[in-house]
Amino acid sequence: MVRRIAVLGATGSIGASTLDVIQRHPDRYRPVVLAANRSVDEMERLCRLHVPDHAVMGDPEAAHALAEKLKDLTSTEVSSGAAVLDQLVSASFVDTVVAGIVGFAGLRATLSAAGAGKTILLANKEALVSAGGLFMDAVKRGGATLLPVDSEHNAMHQCLPTDASGRSHMANVEKIILTASGGPFRGRTRASLMDVTPDEACAHPNWAMGQKISVDSATLANKGLELAEACWLFDRTPDQIDIVVHPQSIVHSMIRYCDGSVLAQLGQPDMRTPIAYCLGWPDRVAAGVAPLDLVSTGRLDFEAPDMTAFPCLALAKQAIMQPGGMCVFSAANEVAVAAFLAREIRFTEIDVVIANALEAVNFSEPQSLDAVQALDNEARSAAAETVAQIASLTERQEKER
Numbered sequence: 001m002v003r004r005i006a007v008l009g010a011t012g013s014i015g016a017s018t019l020d021v022i023q024r025h026p027d028r029y030r031p032v033v034l035a036a037n038r039s040v041d042e043m044e045r046l047c048r049l050h051v052p053d054h055a056v057m058g059d060p061e062a063a064h065a066l067a068e069k070l071k072d073l074t075s076t077e078v079s080s081g082a083a084v085l086d087q088l089v090s091a092s093f094v095d096t097v098v099a100g101i102v103g104f105a106g107l108r109a110t111l112s113a114a115g116a117g118k119t120i121l122l123a124n125k126e127a128l129v130s131a132g133g134l135f136m137d138a139v140k141r142g143g144a145t146l147l148p149v150d151s152e153h154n155a156m157h158q159c160l161p162t163d164a165s166g167r168s169h170m171a172n173v174e175k176i177i178l179t180a181s182g183g184p185f186r187g188r189t190r191a192s193l194m195d196v197t198p199d200e201a202c203a204h205p206n207w208a209m210g211q212k213i214s215v216d217s218a219t220l221a222n223k224g225l226e227l228a229e230a231c232w233l234f235d236r237t238p239d240q241i242d243i244v245v246h247p248q249s250i251v252h253s254m255i256r257y258c259d260g261s262v263l264a265q266l267g268q269p270d271m272r273t274p275i276a277y278c279l280g281w282p283d284r285v286a287a288g289v290a291p292l293d294l295v296s297t298g299r300l301d302f303e304a305p306d307m308t309a310f311p312c313l314a315l316a317k318q319a320i321m322q323p324g325g326m327c328v329f330s331a332a333n334e335v336a337v338a339a340f341l342a343r344e345i346r347f348t349e350i351d352v353v354i355a356n357a358l359e360a361v362n363f364s365e366p367q368s369l370d371a372v373q374a375l376d377n378e379a380r381s382a383a384a385e386t387v388a389q390i391a392s393l394t395e396r397q398e399k400e401r
């Protein structure tokens with residue numbers, strides 16, 4: 001049986017890795033739905049290559065432009081809008097949904113796939129972090145199979161026994177050890193990070209990823225998001241998870257059992273491995289990844305994270321203890337990262353924007369999708385206010401100079 005796959009975020013980094021693995025196994029997988037937002041040219045290329053039944057653009061104008069370009073490709077139907085995507089990911093002709101849209105924008109379709117009982121390959125950690133309770137509930141009620149693509153959580157999944165629906169058994173687990181690369185600025189002081197540029201922040205030493213997650217890796221906000229992600233996926237409290245910096249990104253995370261055994265999953269820093277694991281699960285399929293050569297790797301180092309130089313992780317650890325806190329954290333972080341990439345704020349002001357939003361917003365655990373959306377909106381407004389204040393202060397200072 002050929003598995004029919006919807007790739008959400010097809011034009012992104014996760015989308016590219018997913019389609020690369022799928023292409024290696026035409027007898028097993030077929031991409032029937034491709035979804036993106038505005039990247040019309042890349043989507044046209046992907047549609048001509050993979051000939052999906054449906055191509056969905058978040059942006060209606062982009063969908064219009066794509067439909068024009070694909071006039072001759074009659075077997076691909078082009079559409080747009082969140083409601084269409086909800087229908088498609090829930091349709092009977094889709095077996096598996098790859099959740100690779102970046103940020104909160106990916107929540108709605110991923111929730112729909114969960115409710116429809118699909119197999120979900122989850123890369124979009126922001127959806128889980130913002131609406132963890134609702135999302136895990138939808139997975140349970142819908143009878144969905146949830147498999148983590150994020151390399152650390154994928155490593156954890158590989159080191160834990162699972163039941164037929166992919167749920168991990170946590171019996172006798174003492175600790176989860178979540179590894180972090182430390183990002184491009186590992187070892188730097190906070191003062192030295194004042195003037196780093198978006199290009200420097202996006203130049204991750206080990207992983208090639210989209211811009212947003214690259215900045216998150218540089219601030220360690222990503223590790224905060226991943227801490228929350230691990231709590232939801234593996235039913236843990238934050239104190240049951242240790243964070244260890246491992247600069248080589250070869251050990252992708254570990255599980256320590258009560259007898260002292262520590263199981264680790266190792267591999268090249270290449271997302272095709274966790275994606276192939278999820279596509280193949282419970283079987284294994286080739287990923288096209290070069291074999292890991294431990295002799296040439298040479299060393300595996302481990303150290304404690306520096307939460308003084310990278311306060312985003314400390315902020316996440318506080319936010320995670322308050323229901324609804326990570327929804328605010330994640331939304332404010334998205335606004336702050338976009339402002340940093342647009343050169344409106346400094347790298348060292350990202351955490352300031354998040355901290356202010358956590359102070360300004362009166363939050364509690366959202367109980368519905370509407371409530372999550374409202375909390376996300378409120379956090380974005382609070383974050384945008386700090387960004388505006390910083391920008392006008394910087395402008396004044398520059399005029400005075």
Ligand code: NDP
Pocket residue numbers: 008009010011012013014015035036037038039040057058059099100101102103105123124125126149150151207208209210211212213271
């Ligand atoms: P990219 O920025 O490379 O790609 C993002 C994708 O999302 C693009 O296809 C983009 O389309 C699409 N998109 C954005 N907004 C919308 C929208 N409103 N509707 C439909 N599609 C939309 O991101 P990554 O691939 O790096 O990351 C994707 C997710 O996976 C993130 O949540 C990230 O945290 C997670 N992840 C990524 C890893 C990686 O190695 N890259 C590793 C672990 C997790 P368009 O091109 O048209 O804008």
Ligand code: MG
Pocket residue numbers: 150151152226
């Ligand atoms: Mg990760």
